[in-house]
Amino acid sequence: TQLLEQSPQFLSIQEGENLTVYCNSSSVFSSLQWYRQEPGEGPVLLVTVVTGGEVKKLKRLTFQFGDARKDSSLHITAAQPGDTGLYLCAGDRNTGFQKLVFGTGTRLLVSP
Amino acid sequence: DTGVSQDPRHKITKRGQNVTFRCDPISEHNRLYWYRQTLGQGPEFLTYFQNEAQLEKSRLLSDRFSAERPKGSFSTLEIQRTEQGDSAMYLCASSLRTGTNSPLHFGNGTRLTVT
Numbered sequence: 001t002q003l004l005e006q007s008p009q010f011l012s013i014q015e016g017e018n019l020t021v022y023c024n025s026s027s028v029f030s031s032l033q034w035y036r037q038e039p040g041e042g043p044v045l046l047v048t049v050v051t052g053g054e055v056k057k058l059k060r061l062t063f064q065f066g067d068a069r070k071d072s073s074l075h076i077t078a079a080q081p082g083d084t085g086l087y088l089c090a091g092d093r094n095t096g097f098q099k100l101v102f103g104t105g106t107r108l109l110v111s112p
Numbered sequence: 113d114t115g116v117s118q119d120p121r122h123k124i125t126k127r128g129q130n131v132t133f134r135c136d137p138i139s140e141h142n143r144l145y146w147y148r149q150t151l152g153q154g155p156e157f158l159t160y161f162q163n164e165a166q167l168e169k170s171r172l173l174s175d176r177f178s179a180e181r182p183k184g185s186f187s188t189l190e191i192q193r194t195e196q197g198d199s200a201m202y203l204c205a206s207s208l209r210t211g212t213n214s215p216l217h218f219g220n221g222t223r224l225t226v227t
Contacts, residue, residue: 004154040220043155043218097162098216105154
């Protein structure tokens with residue numbers, strides 16, 4: 001059972017469009033991480049958000065942690081084909097090590 | 113930084129056979145993790161080592177699974193009497209023990225197919 005639900009599961013858009021991916025849970029997390037995974041490769045960390053309400057920007061990507069630390073969003077502005085991949089959120093339940101609970105994933109396809 | 117290395121990249125085996133995977137973490141990383149990812153899902157935690165000590169095991173890790181990290185460097189994950197349900201990508205990750213938020217570095221995984 002996945003404690004973190006992501007939506008949408010699949011998104012196909014044109015280059016230049018904006019999009020938002022959501023990561024929701026009924027559980028509180030001490031921090032939340034976003035990863036991107038390419039086919040045949042391991043996930044690569046994009047960002048970690050720690051404080052409720054925190055917003056972090058990584059070029060065209062904006063990450064927000066919900067005030068109650070139960071949800072998060074990833075917004076991509078002017079998507080490019082290089083953004084194509086599987087986006088995963090992962091919550092840390094403050095176990096003292098990285099025993100992460102991963103979301104179900106959002107597969108993004110950006111066409112030229 | 114040579115990254116986390118996993119071997120083999122792909123393994124096809126028949127049901128009932130034993131398989132062993134190897135993970136070489138980033139050299140100065142003292143924490144090592146195994147995760148499993150099935151098709152269309154996010155990774156699920158299996159087990160965690162700090163140096164050579166296995167400190168946490170998921171209930172997903174049945175008694176057919178055993179993981180070791182004998183000298184606190186590389187790790188092996190063995191699956192005995194494989195079942196079709198074991199087919200998945202097995203991911204290894206490592207991190208430094210500098211705090212709970214020290215980033216995980218994942219390898220590219222071993223894809224297991226049990227026929």
